[in-house]
Amino acid sequence: MKFSENWLRQHVPTAATREELAATLTAIGLEVEDVTVLGESLGGVVVGRIVSVEKHPEADRLQVCQVDVGNGDLVQIVCGAPNARAGLRAPLATVGAVLPGGLAIKAAKLRGVESAGMLCSAKELGIDADASGLLELPDDAPAGAKLAEYLALPDATIEIKLTPNRADCFSVRGIAFDVAAATGSAVAPLPIEPVAPQSDATLDIELNAGADAPRYCGRVIENVDATVTTPAWIAERLRRSGVRPVSLLVDITQFVMLELGQPMHAFDRDTLRGPVGVRRARAGEQVKLLDCRNATLDGEFLVITDADHVVALAGVMGGFDTRVADATRSVFLESAHFAPAAIIGRGRKLGLHTDAAHRFERGVDPELPRTAIEYATRLIVDAAGGVPGPVVEAALLEHLPAAQPITLRRTRLARVLGLEIADVEVERILRALGLTVEATADGWQVIPPSRRFDLAIEEDLIEEIARIHGYDAIPTTLPAGAARLVAPSESRVDDATARRQLVTRDYLETINYAFVDAGLLEQWQAMDGAVPLANPLSTELGVMRTMLLPGLVSALVRNTARQQARVRLFELGNVFRSQTSGTVDASSPAPRETRRIAAVATGNVAAEQWGTASRPVGFHDIKGDLESLAALSGATLAFRAAQPSWAHPGRAADVVRVDGDAEVLLGWVGQLHPRLQQALGLDHEVVAFELDLEPLVRREIPRARAVSKFPSVRRDLAFVVPQDTPWSAIADAVKQAAGPSLRDLVLFDRYQGKGVETGFKSLAMGLILQDETRTLTDRDVDAAVAETIAALQREHGAVIRS
Template structure:
């Protein structure tokens, strides 16, 4: 909403004269009308800009087909000589004797355009006769500005005649403050900010009549509670818009068109009530307000033919639809340069119906912007009468005696509130008397009964429906800057929670392993799940959809971290960074059939039972850990060749995390999307499966545009941390030498190395320090369908040096366990 400061002062004449634009904008921002910008159109015009009188001119056709005028203009003594000024002008909308704005050499127009005497079209033009666009007063460039006859004498300063020193405040209006989309609303807030009287422009008498200005039938009183109208006959369609009105409309960001249209726009800006004018001579039969019928069409004022929905509210006559209610009028009854009889319509429309129609037809307008947020249902007739007054004042004609008024404003529900509630919620010292005074200041009717207040909001504040809405009104007037800044006392010796310490340990561990942390958007769409190759029955396809998603392609909360990680890998690959190791810790959202969450008040802490209800309504949100490894894990260099990242690196990353929190995990081969079925591991603690790691399926890599053989892992970090130890014991080291034993075992190629390792550990005894797989061989020496796994076994005793026979016995026991469990044969 753009509001000229001069117009605000016209609406609030009691506003202190010494208040600057910046001060006014700051005070209004503190009240909730956020300042977006302050503009000063015309302030960049400098130098001699004076009133000139056209003494004579000669029309001179040019070779390029253009006809210029060589003018003699009286500028008084402003040029230092008193002699007429010779000026070339391309416009033709003036006559001898007209007063015009003239900028003389040395002046500067908007855009840092400096004026000088220069030769053009065979003459030396000493200045310029200015149009509205050249002065920054609008977009009109069809002709120069012709000043009123009483604008002054030649040589007088034009800055005193044209509004070239006005200032405009642009506000960002919240959707719940629709009343501020008008000078009536902004002026009321300005008066409130400075505690001065407000002269409501809508506080004017309206005529009563037993005769309708035009016959109107409202078939849908829910969609149109109030429909009013006045008629003007004998209007002069050629009458110009007065300069003051056109200037205010321009400063508000709209373009003057014609007097009839400009008056409706001006009153909308003034009162916040959109108005539509019909050419009464083009109306056929009574006006009917109804919903659209199947197959109906309407050509709107923008020239587009629109197929209507049965939910659309229409204004119709015997010819069919003539207007899309509250959004845009129809072309068949629009005002034109031949319109002499006008029917003025001002109505109150259902905000939901207007919102849906505007979105359905993708047809936003200044009218719909106000109606969808809610307008004052008590002023349509005031607005219609104001339009009729301005039309006849500046365009002639008469206002018919008839008054159309159909329906009644919706009843306003009262709100019961405790007078001490604003103080309790805001923490400020707000006496009951201040609460009552501030509610009355915003237009509420307040009835006191002890400490209980019965408040009836004003009709222009449809957003006040709850006691806490009233608390906000009181608090913003008192001033949010007065809210005390009180820090809660910190309990002694608490510091980070156990969960926070463990999460930081996980992050430090992965950073030490060379991983970089990323943060992804927590949103997902079915296209991501399809790219992962998930089956229709996969639980990760059960999504929690958002009511108002940021993107229609990702309308749900994510159930897995992999899409975000893989998109980040793809983004890096697209920029040439092929070697990456990424991790992310974030919650995923797992819906459950629990119904909607209950809504409790904010004036007290919910009870334990209420908190339980809220918890039950929430979806599951476990903390997950995701890893992704692509390209080289170890770089090539003078030291030798590099090593590409594999499924083992992703699995090893999870193992390092588990070790850092003191948890031992087991690994089993499995098949699980989106991993390659032959290169996927299941990670578990006991019988609880934490997640999976391995090499991604080639189709998944292709779908996300990431390098082939990219590895990834995802585990339920919340479940892992449940088994974690807050204090991880440091390992004990023996000062005695290690006993080294290597074994090579032949097993079926279907047996996993993890199963063999587990069998070796089970049989090796208490002195086993480590088991490491260092070689895998397949070939004719071990036979078809077989493979050889070579393990390095390390034994160490804490109190002595193990003998060769002891180490050999431990090795043999480990091999026997592998033979029994896995069918292993030692080579």
């Protein structure tokens, strides 16, 4: 929400400085994001009226203007603005003035022609970013008047960040109540007297949307001059609130919305036949909107109709065919109350984000529509004339939200806040916020105003008192009582230890959104079981992630795009999969949530250095990182050749945890597929792994065991096996064949070349044998070795290498 400081001060007179006001807003929960000072140092700038314009004799793009400054004399100004013309009133910086930014105005000669000042754009004056031409002032701006006084400068644009529950602060008047309560001021009255009808012109209104649209007000104003320029004071307040003035009728509806918080719309009455209605859209209905797009609707949309023909999207945007323009002579003003549930997400479904929808989605005061109609009528009639008809209102009173009384207990307030606040202060705060307060024996009976949708229970009132009284006034008190210490479980490796292990392996942790772009998951062929969001923040965050790697690799891509050649990242996070097939709706079971750990790496194995030659990271490097992680829990891993859709053929494996005869599939390790890397814009190979975390970090509780006092025996064997035989299969066969006396198995050599037939490889291994109850004899060792040789010959065609 962006607004003018002067506009706010008109509603709540306060002696607080600009800095104090900004600090107060932030302290009460209306966080100030930006304060932009406007129109300082304009002491030498006046309103000038261009009397005549002649072409510069020596420059095609310059003009020589004679400007009236109100003292009877004309000032000659050389100007290059494209909109300089006779009759225009614009700001004139006189000789000696110093503009914002330090530009000093001096008498000058431009291409041989004298110039005694400068006609200014809004940007040169520091009041707007528009530098396309001179700032055009209304025709009634008095020549010679000080510009700062005429435009109520200096001023400041204040931008605040609102939480979704504070819909009442999407208006200057709403913010004023909070400021008044925090500064001990009072909100100035805003008298809005009803405008008496001067004709019988009306349009019938029909409500056919039930609780979605329980109130709708309309008014016809005839004989309006829509070509009138928007009054400067209205245009400036809009501009300083981030709204570009468009035309009188549109500007007034925007002005009322910003001041009171009630969105409005103006229809060209001559384009309507009536009656005007509100209903749900029918599937396939279309409407051309103000931004010229054609929207195809379904039954979720709420629409405004004229003789049952759709002319606008209720609470979102008006229609193109019924818009007001300079030719408009009769206006139908609309002001309505729409239920938030009927508007939420409708604009985003069409890729629209409007100020009206933003407010209606969060809740607008249901008592405002008639007040807003009367206020807008007065502004239109005063500026453009017109003959107003009576206000026509249709209401479904049973569907209008009604404020319910809330009981606030004195003891509960003290217990929650931890301090006693005087009754008089409690009542002052609540009344300053616009609440009706009645004292009772135990506390107060409070009725919130209709604009405060966020006040429903006792704790809401306590929160209001806390933020206005000041969080810094609440004492810091440590809780009493003994804290129960819980020892960490020894049956799993905690997340912090897993993180530290990967950090020591030179990885950096990332945190990515749990929501991702559906297109990204489709690139990874990982949309199976994806859970779409009913109301996503954006299309790029439309589904819940089924894997960590797509987001993790996207982070890697962003880093490599910024000249980071060596990137190593990891993440611990949850992934989500639907427990049912088909469309997910509110009645579907909750998605299955799984905690995972993933890592990616690209570039060289080690950072640049002189001690070792550089080498790109490969499969076995990241496999080693994964095995170091598994070593924390003592997990025994096995790797099985696999071919996921996103993996490089022949350079990927499923990761399995082996516990005796039981095996648990943990995940995947390997190199990304070249096609996927190309689609993601990666020029270098990327290796990665992703595993289910819980089965990986599960470990047996350590138990003390005596070290065998009997010696171990080692036998080294070398076998020639087919080249495609994985070591993991050889190791499994050896462990099964050697029996319980095998304590360790070490692969210490792999050889291909002279002496080994093409298509085969030589594997040299050491078998370490030991018994806990006796010394192994040569017969025991020879039997284990013989069983091993026989098993490898039988299962893998291995041959002892001579």
